[in-house]
Every structure is written in C-alpha cells, then in structure tokens.
Amino acid sequence: xxxxxxxxxxxxxxxxxxxxxxxxxxxxxxxxxxxxxxxxxxxxxxxxxxxxxxxxxxxxxxxxxxxxxxxxxxxxxxxxxxxxxxxxxxxxxxxxxxxxxxxxxxxxxxxxxxxxxxxxxxxxxxxxxxxxxxxxxxxxxxxxxxxxxxxxxxxxxxxxxxxxxxxxxxxxxxxxxxxxxxxxxxxxxxxxxxxxxxxxxxxxxxxxxxxxxxxxxxxxxxxxxxxxxxxxxxxxxxxxxxxxxxxxxxxxxxxxxxxxxxxxxxxxxxxxxxxxxxxxxxxxxxxxxxxxxxxxxxxxxxxxxxxxxxxxxxxxxxxxxxxxxxxxxxxxxxxxxxxxxxxxxxxxxxxxxxxxxxxxxxxxxxxxxxxxxxxxxxxxxxxxxxxxxxxxxxxxxxxxxxxxxxxxxxxxxxxxxxxxxxxxxxxxxxx
Amino acid sequence: xxxxxxxxxxxxxxxxxxxxxxxxxxxxxxxxxxxxxxxxxxxxxxxxxxxxxxxxxxxxxxxxxxxxxxxxxxxxxxxxxxxxxxxxxxxxxxxxxxxxxxxxxxxxxxxxxxxxxxxxxxxxxxxxxxxxxxxxxxxxxxxxxxxxxxxxxxxxxxxxxxxxxxxxxxxxxxxxxxxxxxxxxxxxxxxxxxxxxxxxxxxxxxxxxxxxxxxxxxxxxxxxxxxxxxxxxxxxxxxxxx
Numbered sequence: 001x002x003x004x005x006x007x008x009x010x011x012x013x014x015x016x017x018x019x020x021x022x023x024x025x026x027x028x029x030x031x032x033x034x035x036x037x038x039x040x041x042x043x044x045x046x047x048x049x050x051x052x053x054x055x056x057x058x059x060x061x062x063x064x065x066x067x068x069x070x071x072x073x074x075x076x077x078x079x080x081x082x083x084x085x086x087x088x089x090x091x092x093x094x095x096x097x098x099x100x101x102x103x104x105x106x107x108x109x110x111x112x113x114x115x116x117x118x119x120x121x122x123x124x125x126x127x128x129x130x131x132x133x134x135x136x137x138x139x140x141x142x143x144x145x146x147x148x149x150x151x152x153x154x155x156x157x158x159x160x161x162x163x164x165x166x167x168x169x170x171x172x173x174x175x176x177x178x179x180x181x182x183x184x185x186x187x188x189x190x191x192x193x194x195x196x197x198x199x200x201x202x203x204x205x206x207x208x209x210x211x212x213x214x215x216x217x218x219x220x221x222x223x224x225x226x227x228x229x230x231x232x233x234x235x236x237x238x239x240x241x242x243x244x245x246x247x248x249x250x251x252x253x254x255x256x257x258x259x260x261x262x263x264x265x266x267x268x269x270x271x272x273x274x275x276x277x278x279x280x281x282x283x284x285x286x287x288x289x290x291x292x293x294x295x296x297x298x299x300x301x302x303x304x305x306x307x308x309x310x311x312x313x314x315x316x317x318x319x320x321x322x323x324x325x326x327x328x329x330x331x332x333x334x335x336x337x338x339x340x341x342x343x344x345x346x347x348x349x350x351x352x353x354x355x356x357x358x359x360x361x362x363x364x365x366x367x368x369x370x371x372x373x374x375x376x377x378x379x380x381x382x383x384x385x386x387x388x389x390x391x392x393x394x395x396x397x398x399x400x401x402x403x404x405x406x407x408x409x410x411x412x413x414x415x416x417x418x419x420x421x422x423x424x425x426x427x428x429x430x431x
Numbered sequence: 432x433x434x435x436x437x438x439x440x441x442x443x444x445x446x447x448x449x450x451x452x453x454x455x456x457x458x459x460x461x462x463x464x465x466x467x468x469x470x471x472x473x474x475x476x477x478x479x480x481x482x483x484x485x486x487x488x489x490x491x492x493x494x495x496x497x498x499x500x501x502x503x504x505x506x507x508x509x510x511x512x513x514x515x516x517x518x519x520x521x522x523x524x525x526x527x528x529x530x531x532x533x534x535x536x537x538x539x540x541x542x543x544x545x546x547x548x549x550x551x552x553x554x555x556x557x558x559x560x561x562x563x564x565x566x567x568x569x570x571x572x573x574x575x576x577x578x579x580x581x582x583x584x585x586x587x588x589x590x591x592x593x594x595x596x597x598x599x600x601x602x603x604x605x606x607x608x609x610x611x612x613x614x615x616x617x618x619x620x621x622x623x624x625x626x627x628x629x630x631x632x633x634x635x636x637x638x639x640x641x642x643x644x645x646x647x648x649x650x651x652x653x654x655x656x657x658x659x660x661x662x663x664x665x666x667x668x669x670x671x672x673x
Contacts, residue, residue: 012669068669070669071670071671072671072673075669088468089469090468090472092468111469199474207443324673407438407451410440411438414439414440420440421440421442422438422440422442422443422450423443423444423450423468424446424468425468425471426448427471428453
C-alpha cells in the first residue's frame with residue numbers, strides 16, 4: 001500500500017501528548033535532553049557531516065522545527081534557519097542554548113570518530129532519535145563516497161516523509177473507556193551529593209557481550225530488560241540498604257516503546273513510562289527481586305493497562321476547561337505536575353533501546369552506539385542500554401559525585417562471568 | 432588496555448585511576464591513548480549574574496525612593512514615577528536584552544510599556560494636590576499631554592517601527608504578525624477615547640494625534656487583512672489552537 005506523504009505546505013505541528021509537558025519542565029538541572037551517539041571506525045569530517053545534516057531537513061520535517069508559545073499550547077513550527085554541527089561539549093545533555101543553536105531543539109556533535117545527537121524530548125523519543133541518527137550517519141557515509149545499500153533498515157534522504165511518521169499515535173490508540181488514576185508509590189531516593197548546578201553530569205559507559213548477558217537472563221527465565229532492572233535494584237539494596245530506614249521501596253522507571261505493542265510508524269513520541277517496583281524485606285535477595293520485577297512487568301505491560309495509562313494521560317488534553325486555559329496559567333501547573341510525578345517517583349531510570357539494526361554495507365563502518373538518558377536532579381542515575389553488533393553499551397549518567405553505585409553494578413555484572421570494558425568522563429575528579 | 436584488579440574491568444579511557452573504584456590501574460601493554468570525552472570546561476553564566484544583580488537592585492531602589500518620599504513628604508508622590516520607571520526598566524529592559532525573543536515582541540512590549548509609563552507620569556505630576564472632584568472637572572486639562580499627544584505618538588512610532596522591520600525582513604513577516612496585530616489593537620485605544628470624549632465625558636483636549644494613531648492602526652490592520660489574509664488566518668490558527 002502506498003504511504004500517504006505529507007502536505008509540503010504544512011509548517012507547524014501540534015505537540016503530541018507526551019511532548020506537552022517537557023517545555024514546562026526545563027531548567028538548568030533538568031534539560032529534558034537525551035543523547036544517542038554512533039562511534040564510527042574513522043575520524044568524523046565535520047564539513048561532510050554538516051552537509052549530511054542539511055540533507056536530512058526534507059526527510060525529517062518534524063525535527064527541523066522550533067517550539068513556539070501559542071495562546072493555549074506550545075506548538076512546533078518549521079525553522080528555516082540552518083542547524084550547525086558542533087564539536088562535542090564536555091557537558092552531556094545540557095540544556096540547549098536556543099539562541100546559539102538557531103532555535104533548533106536538537107544538536108549534532110562530533111568528537112573524534114563519534115557523531116552524537118542530543119534531542120529535546122518534545123521532538124521525539126528514543127526510537128525517533130535513533131532513526132534520525134542512523135539516517136544521518138548513513139548519509140554521512142554516502143557523502144564520504146562509500147557505496148551503501150539501505151536494505152530497508154534506514155530511512156534515506158531520497159524518500160518522501162510519510163504522514164504516518166508525523167502522527168500522534170496516542171490519539172490513535174486512546175479510548176474513552178473509564179480509567180483509574182495511575183498511582184506510583186514513593187520510593188527510596190538516592191540523596192548523595194550532586195555535581196554543582198549547571199556543570200554537567202558524570203558518565204560511565206560499560207561495554208559487554210550482549211549474547212552472554214542474554215543467555216544469563218534466559219537462564220533466569222527473564223528478558224534482558226527484566227534482568228538488568230533486577231540487577232540494578234539489587235545494586236541499590238547493596239549500596240544504599242543501610243540508609244533505607246523509612247522507605248525500602250525501589251522504583252525503576254522504564255520507558256516502554258509502544259510501537260512494539262501498537263503498530264505505529266510515528267517518529268514522534270510514542271513512549272509511556274512504567275515503573276518496576278520492588279520492596280524486598282531481605283534487601284538484596286536477587287531471586288526475590290527478580291520475581292517482583294517480573295511481576296511488575298507482567299502486570300504493567302498488558303495491553304489493557306497500557307491503554308488505561310494512555311487514557312489517563314489523554315484525560316487532561318481532552319478536558320475542554322484545560323484546553324481553554326491560557327498557556328501562562330497551564331505552564332506553572334505543568335511544572336508542578338512534573339515535579340510531583342517526575343524524577344521524585346523514581347529511584348533510577350533505565351531504558352533499553354534494544355538492538356540497532358544497520359544494513360551490512362553501513363555496519364562495516366560502525367563500531368558501536370551509545371545512549372544517554374535525560375534525568376533530573378531528583379533521580380540520581382539514568383541508565384541507557386543499546387546493543388549493536390553483539391556489543392551492549394550500558395551508559396550510566398549520574399547526578400552524583402560518588403561512583404560507588406556504578407562500581408557495584410559493573411562488579412555485579414563481572415561476577416556473572418561477563419567481561420566488561422568501561423570508560424568515563426572522570427567528572428568526579430574535575431567538576 | 433588498562434585493567435582494574437579490584438573491579439576486574441578493562442578501562443578503555445585514558446586515566447590513571449579506575450573510573451569505578453578510583454583505585455590504581457594495572458597498565459596494559461597496549462595502553463589506550465583514547466580520551467573518551469572532551470575535557471571539562473567550567474560553565475559560567477555571566478548573563479544570569481547580571482540579571483540577578485538587576486533583579487535585586489530594582490526593588491531596593493524603589494524601597495529607598497518610597498522611604499525618602501515619605502520622610503520628606505510635601506504632597507508630591509514622585510516615588511511612584513520612580514517606581515513605575517524602575518519596574519519598566521527592570522521587566523522590559525531585561526526582556527529587551529534576552530536574545531531568544533523576537534524583535535516584534537520587544538517593540539510591542541516597549542510600545543505598550545512606554546505609553547503606560549507616560550500616562551502614569553502625567554497623572555502623578557499634574558494632580559498632586561487636587562481633590563477627586565477637582566480632578567474629574569479638570570481631567571481633559573490634566574491628561575492633555577499624555578492622552579492627547581504622548582500615548583498616540585508613542586503607539587504610532589512603535590507600529591511604524593514594526594512596519595519598517597517587516598519591510599526590511601519580508602521573508603519573516605510571519606514572525607511579526609501577532610506582535611503587530613496586538614499593537615494595532617492597542618493602537619485603537621485612542622479611538623475608544625475619542626468616542627468617550629464625543630459621546631460621554633470630555634477627556635481629550637486635541638483630537639488630532641488620537642485620530643492619527645487610530646487611523647494608522649486601522650490602516651495597518653487593513654493592509655494585513657487585505658494583502659495577507661491566508662497568512663493571518665494560518666498564524667491565528669496555530670497560535671490559538673486548542
């Protein structure tokens with residue numbers, strides 16, 4: 001079936017349901033920016049990268065936009081200025097300097113053999129961002145003179161963008177069924193001392209063999225995401241168990257890629273946050289933790305409960321009084337809602353993007369990928385997991401100076417018989 | 432590659448310590464020369480400091496002036512003028528230097544702000560000792576320079592300013608539409624005052640500048656509506672979408 005292409009005169013878009021809250025939540029400590037990086041096997045040429053980026057404009061119209069204030073809602077408007085590739089900044093996922101970035105809400109960076117993309121969450125989610133980065137890298141390699149074949153695994157700049165890629169899939173799958181409010185019990189929050197405000201975050205990347213980890217998870221009759229969630233929860237109990245006097249509940253916030261459950265080609269946000277909740281009285285019994293994690297997953301990831309959660313989120317958007325409230329009143333209300341239901345309800349955040357597939361001709365030029373989550377001051381750690389070519393990269397971005405948690409987590413992986421390679425920005429020494 | 436014997440991990444980035452336990456590394460034969468991330472550069476937000484400085488000093492200046500005015504009271508509320516002027520300079524001034532905001536919005540805000548400031552100055556300086564009935568009787572005389580001349584000419588100047596900006600950046604017309612439209616609607620206030628003056632109370636002395644400001648505002652609105660109706664409909668559609 002032929003895909004419906006977009007109307008080229010369309011130069012503005014409504015924010016999707018998930019995107020609406022992010023503009024109200026930005027501050028120096030919470031940039032709402034996440035990052036993907038692709039490590040090539042050769043040094044990046046910034047001039048060619050710049051040309052490749054400009055080629056992306058017609059293919060990804062909803063990325064080359066700016067966010068404007070409407071009377072009732074923010075909206076995305078085509079940005080006719082030119083985006084510039086930049087040398088990588090030492091502060092990962094910092095708040096985007098709009099003026100310096102020509103009002104674009106994404107930035108493409110280069111550093112040695114790495115191309116990285118930092119995106120504001122209102123534009124897209126992880127799937128959309130990694131799709132954009134793959135296309136950009138593909139076009140970059142094409143411009144370098146390599147003969148590539150997309151094999152249907154990359155969106156190329158020759159293709160027309162389809163209408164489906166720009167849809168708000170939440171609208172498509174929401175129902176008018178009654179729903180109950182999604183209540184997340186307050187968990188233990190890691191209170192270790194933070195880096196100075198505005199000075200960036202610490203990053204530790206760990207690389208390991210994804211097949212080996214998959215086999216270990218399989219032995220425990222769990223998925224890799226369930227297994228890693230359980231391991232992270234166990235690590236929280238091991239490191240902070242003694243401090244959990246009033247509250248020993250550990251919540252791991254996991255974004256769910258809804259495209260895996262509901263058919264959608266949307267490149268905008270189509271993610272829902274789900275919490276794996278564990279309350280382990282023995283504090284560190286892995287089998288018990290894994291049982292509770294699996295239980296959370298099986299209860300929280302049914303189609304019915306997901307639709308119910310989508311309906312809860314859509315409720316505010318559907319409410320006419322809410323819709324007719326001017327933005328200057330809605331904005332502080334959304335900021336407060338973000339503070340109440342944001343990082344404070346998470347002990348950690350983890351997102352497993354899964355396996356990135358590239359066409360063979362392109363994969364030959366790529367070493368691996370990195371994925372750094374956006375996290376706020378209340379949630380000390382964000383763990384991004386991405387796999388390519390049997391290499392799983394676990395990127396821990398942290399607000400805290402202390403590295404004990406990361407140390408214990410990677411040591412736990414080593415104890416399972418995995419060989420781990422780590423790298424760091426050594427923020428604890430310099431910031 | 433370097434190796435941490437405590438954590439039992441390989442360390443890919445260049446460094447003397449293990450990034451996990453901060454312990455010493457066992458240096459590998461083929462030592463990594465790779466700096467995985469750019470070097471740390473301390474971030475300094477100069478603008479923020481400047482803005483904070485102004486935001487602290489503005490209320491202090493107002494408080495000092497009010498205190499002096501009360502202590503040396505002679506029936507003239509000059510501190511109100513200072514307060515409005517400082518507030519104007521503080522709020523609108525900071526907004527003016529914010530790089531992310533659009534010229535059209537800045538001109539609109541200044542047009543409204545300066546008009547309001549001039550009216551306040553006029554009323555405070557002209558009627559310090561009058562009773563309410565004296566004030567109402569002499570309203571048109573008191574308000575002469577602000578309502579008759581200062582406010583209409585300020586609005587004309589700023590509407591003209593935005594028109595010039597549009598003509599010099601025609602490709603960015605869309606960005607100016609809402610600001611110009613809003614200022615032109617404000618520019619019709621002199622017309623409302625004329626109507627009050629003609630049909631109700633005597634509040635204006637000379638009508639010349641008020642007629643000029645209203646006509647110019649209306650003319651600008653009509654030019655927009657006649658020559659760019661689709662653009663205006665589209666701009667209003669996106670700005671007011673619910």
